[in-house]
Amino acid sequence: MSDSTAGSDVPPPAVPEERGDFAGLVPAPIAGPFRKSWAWFDDRTGITGLLYKGLYEAVPKRGGWAYTLGSATLVVIIVQFFTGIFLLLDYVPSVTQAYGSLLYLRTDDLFGDWIRGIHLWGAYTLMLLIGVHALRTFISASYKKPRELNWISGVMLFFLVLAMAITGAMLPWDQASYWTAVVVTNIPHYLPVIGNGVRALWRGGDFVGPLTLTRTFALHIWVLPALLLGLIGGHLYLLRRHGEFGSWVNYRTTTDDPEKEIAERIRHAEPPYPTRGSEPRYSVPSETVDFFPDQLFKDTVVSLVLVIFIFVMALISGAPLDGPANAATLTYVPTPEWFYLPLDQLLVFFPTELIGFGVFVVVGIGATLMLALPFIDRNPERHPIRRPDVLVPAFFFIGTVIYLAMLGVNRLYNL
Ligand code: HEM
Known part of the structure; x- marks a missing residue:
């Protein structure tokens, strides 16, 4: 491929709005007695167009199984949100009642222990998935221009998920969680100048106590999820703006005039390609398929397998609960x-x-x-x-x- 093609970036498509606008061109997805209600709703929201745009956007044809990791991460996060809401039905965020409320959930709530197990195994699976997803986008160099912010928002999501895991681990107020709270809330005090203030703010005083639990709970169920949801929205918006890069296998040229081949690809590209601001040779995959049904099928299979794994592991091994928190113990070794x-x-x-x-x-x-x-x-x-x-x-x-x-x-x- 010659340098003249590699150097200049792809300009934005001529009339981007028109290219992506399906409204009025597609049938309503609902038939029968609900069609009129759908039409009413569609007039006000443009939902049919959005749905078709979402479903029929082009994605690279080759390597689709590797691109299921992001959506599987999303599905597991949704599982975490649902099970978290169910846990809130029983859990009491108070140092005198948190442990007891989990004992109640364990013994008296029909599915309580299972839900708690799903939340824990969901967290384990999420940590693994997010790592493998990051590794895949790293190996495929998906972080390069113009997807720098896809990567940066991803890194921030990674640290947010770690923060969710550590704050969640402090909530049961059993021995493990109490000593985790002691160790983790101590870390900020090593920060220069503001360290002691941050530790005191988090702990609600010099030592771990009732306010520590209240504040960690607020972080775990409000502050971090709000940031997480906002950032996921941004991450997915950027994905749709630039399109899935995929990997180098999608950009190989096969003719002896690669420049012409790439120009042809750009001319016939389907939205969201050609990727704005990208080098021409990486702006349009050689072959694409519609997100639905091709990629969505693969996404569903992988997510389903993982969700089944989480549900089964939760049933088999549940979530542990130590003895109640005891600040006077001298022998407990937190792991x-x-x-x-x-x-x-x-x-x-x-x-x-x-x-x-x-x-x-x-x-x-x-x-x-x-x-x-x-x-x-x-x-x-x-x-x-x-x-x-x-x-x-x-x-x-x-x-x-x-x-x-x-x-x-x-x-x-x-x-
Ligand atoms: C809450 C966590 C995350 C969610 C829900 C999420 C979701 C997604 C989804 C659905 C995709 C498109 C499908 C795919 O390529 O797998 C994607 C792409 C991408 N993600 Fe994430 N992601 C998350 C975390 C991360 C992390 C931790 C990183 C990197 C450190 C990252 C970097 C990227 C990049 C660079 C792409 C573009 C891939 C390409 O175009 O080839 N994401 N993400």
């Missing part, structure tokens, strides 16, 4: 959730007085590098083999994380 194991193990290598500093340096550097990735990696190539400068350090990092997790398991469980 971190598996997804915090690598960080926990890394901090073992720091002297005690430097642990907080270690958290901020390690998490701070990691988060900054992740957020800045689209601006650090300026290599225009998308094929992983041609991007060793980012792939090699990333795989070294992943290998270290796995190794630390193994060390952590050995240390905590004497394997």
